[in-house]
Amino acid sequence: MPEHSPSPSPERAIYGFVLYLIAYVIFGMYVIWAFVPLSYLNMVGLTYWPQKYWAIAFPTYLCVTFLLSYVCYMGLVCLRTTSMDSVHSITGIYHIYISPQRIFNRPLAEIHNG
Numbered sequence: 001m002p003e004h005s006p007s008p009s010p011e012r013a014i015y016g017f018v019l020y021l022i023a024y025v026i027f028g029m030y031v032i033w034a035f036v037p038l039s040y041l042n043m044v045g046l047t048y049w050p051q052k053y054w055a056i057a058f059p060t061y062l063c064v065t066f067l068l069s070y071v072c073y074m075g076l077v078c079l080r081t082t083s084m085d086s087v088h089s090i091t092g093i094y095h096i097y098i099s100p101q102r103i104f105n106r107p108l109a110e111i112h113n114g
Helices: 010-035 038-044 053-080 100-104 108-113
Strands: none
Touching: 010 053
């Protein structure tokens, strides 16, 4: 069996189950912190918690960051793409490079006729 196989293995099943349980515990702690009043948490002895503002702000920031990552990625693609009249946008094994001086210094009739 190769070292990096995508097939299921008992170790992966254990790691996946542990991550599944940890995700549920963290989500449960988040829900308790977000919805239970601070006075009840203090009575139980849980005194140090972030402000309740972050129960709304953090997921909102994550969603906005996720959406803006698409906008930034599209902007990066537009910046990295060559213009349509660039010789660098012509690719392939049969392309012929013609210098810009030969293209732009010819009269229109000569360009039209080939």
